[in-house]
Amino acid sequence: MKWEVTILMAVAASVISCSNNHDEINVPVTDQAIAFTATVPKARSEVTTTATINNFKVWAFANGEHYMGENGVDVEKIGDKWSSDPVIYWPVDDSLNFFSISPTIKTATQNNPENPNIPDFINTGKTDLLYAVNMNESRTSTNVRNNQLVVNFRHALSQVNLKCARKRDDIKVVIHGLSLDGIKSIGSFNYPKETTEANISSDETRGTWSDLKYTESIPVYNDNAPVTLNSAQPEAVPNNTGYIFALPQPLEEAVKTADGYTGSCVKLLCEIYDESSSSKIWPAKSDTNYDESTGAGYIVFPLRTAVTSSWDTGRRYIYTLKIDVPEDGSGKIDFDITVDDYQNYDDAPDIL
Template identity: 25%
Template sequence: MKCSVFVVAVALVMASCSQDETTGINKGSTIRFRTSVERTTRGVQTTLADLGEFKVTAVGNGANYFTDLGVSSSDNGATWTPAKVYYWPSYDLDFCAYAPQSLAGVSVSADARTIEDFIPSATVADQQDLLIACNTGSKAANESSGVSLNFKHALSRISVKAKCMNPDMQVEVLGVKICRVPSTATFTFPSEVTSESYVLPQANWTTPTTPADYVVRGGSAVTLTADAQSIMFGDDGFMLIPQKLTAWSQGAANDGAYLSVLCRISSLDGGRATQLYPVPTDENAGKYAFSAVPIDTDWQPGYHYAYTLEFCGANSGGGLIDPSPTNPADPDDADVDPTPGTGGEEILSEPIRFSVTVDEWKDAAPENMDM
């Protein structure tokens, strides 16, 4: 059955608030900041020490007091220096901060506080952790202590591991991709203070549009064992927009989300390997092909989703043929078989089984022999 071609385990990881990193503060009459960043297993992980810089906008009395003010640290987050000096006005201020500073589409004012049409980088290695923080402050409350900005991770991180449970099967992995993930959405900064206990809702993102494919490609293959190992090839994870995924229907059309492993599957007999997938021909000798499994996870902001794919186990096989079997970053990738078969078909189908019967002994006709 198609539902059992892979066994997929998903681990969810979110740091507790007690693991936040905090800094010292600068005291004085100017507006100053002290920051914290949730310490998590996310990636590409941004910590307080490597946050380095952020931008912040202050809104009060119906207008922006300052807009996209750069704030940086030269001592790994111990102190923070604004690019310009501002003094406290007589009224309260709302602060919206974000990192990285290069983020496009940010619009913070008295009327709207959004990141318009956010799109993760098409290159996984260039995808960055999106951090946001919000707080209110006043001269009376914060002139001495500084404004606390507790940054929250606004994206979901996805990483993939794999294992092969049959010692007589060999699965060599050269890459992994995540496909048909809607990847354009608008983020609204929360109206609440992003305190240590605050949980950023998925609803702060609009429903994403424009499905995209993302791939991580290794330089050399990893041979799977019975112990799960990362197949991210040095990348910490896909950093993508939180959303409820609609799963691929397991047919020839790539009509929903799925994970796909660039692999070569062989049967072993002693030291001899017989390639089973992609089915060997003169044209694809030595090549790999994508093996897919649908996913419909409900990704939340600030969570790490660690998928573990099991090949050739008691209830798993080799996956399904990918309905879009090319490398999205390099459609002419010479290591990829672009025509491994019809999308959605089982790669290994059912294992070889035997039906055994034993005939009853039959008595032959007796013979008389003269001596």
């Protein structure tokens, strides 16, 4: 199954010699220039699609030197056409290494052709970050098909989805808040050193993350209006913050301390009622994790389990929390975890 977003860089059938002026903005647009077009397979609404992608940035190196300047080239969709500034031409003899990212990140520069990366990326959880690599490309490369250089974009982040379900039909669960705790939100993305082909054949073609830092508690739902869970069927947890994309990272074991919990975990703030009488049955004020401001209690769910000990690049993680009345006051929860492809690309359009 394919995991990659695909973007095409359409190039003219004929090329001219590239002079030292290939970085100039005022190069006239002709049939000899590289043009761009972008295609993204069908996906869920939160993920970048052909209809929503509108820009990317690309850097190129020739013989270990910048070919398009340290700041690369911004490619923007205007109407139904893609436009780059400056216009780019193929060199006559040299091959090029391309490194692309979408959306455009203004602070990103590629100063090291031997180890291209995006340093200190700040993840907000709302941006579907994409990357692509094309190594040793020229107009006659096998990746140039129908006069188009095929550039396969992949997902740089992990997608995290949370669902809740009441475990028994005789209870009603009122959700006041939900957060991901102990999560790193800043890291440096390292491009792979091989071309990102249409199918992932090895980990060598995956991007990696390093220098992870800034651990925080990330709210997923923090609206003042509580949400009632009435069904035993898993329901997507309300998400009013828009956080669904996380940095790929190792997950630390959740450990109970005198002040709460440390490590990677989900904190669910909720109340539990008897379905028939509407009487509140949890929490009492004396219970552990009681919250005076809402009258609810925290149930803590560890993100690190036997199923998954890390979030990996390009994977989607679906956590289903099955809620029942805690037996010991500390929070009791059963859970299912599903790990699948970030997107289903079976319905992707044929681009060749």
